[in-house]
Amino acid sequence: MKIQQYEVVYANSEQAFVERINDMIKQGWQPLGGMAANFQSNGQFQQAVYHQAMVTYDSSSYIAPIRK
Numbered sequence: 001m002k003i004q005q006y007e008v009v010y011a012n013s014e015q016a017f018v019e020r021i022n023d024m025i026k027q028g029w030q031p032l033g034g035m036a037a038n039f040q041s042n043g044q045f046q047q048a049v050y051h052q053a054m055v056t057y058d059s060s061s062y063i064a065p066i067r068k
Helices: 014-026
Strands: 002-011 030-041 046-058
Touching: 002 014, 014 030, 014 046
Parallel strands: none
Antiparallel strands: 002 046, 030 046
16 A cells, blocks of 8 residues: 555653544554654753654555455
8 A cells, every 4th residue: 555644743741642643543544663752851851752653545556465
């Protein structure tokens, strides 16, 4: 199947990140690969940023596997 749409989702909290991913899955998007988390610090505060690539596929290009 061909990828139709590609988007990178990011959020600064785990809860917001999970909610966004679950909302997109309900809309037909699928995660592509694993998620990533970066932790940034300015000396006083540490902040996490979560990332996930999400895609939709062109269902018209799907070819069913041949079963024997």
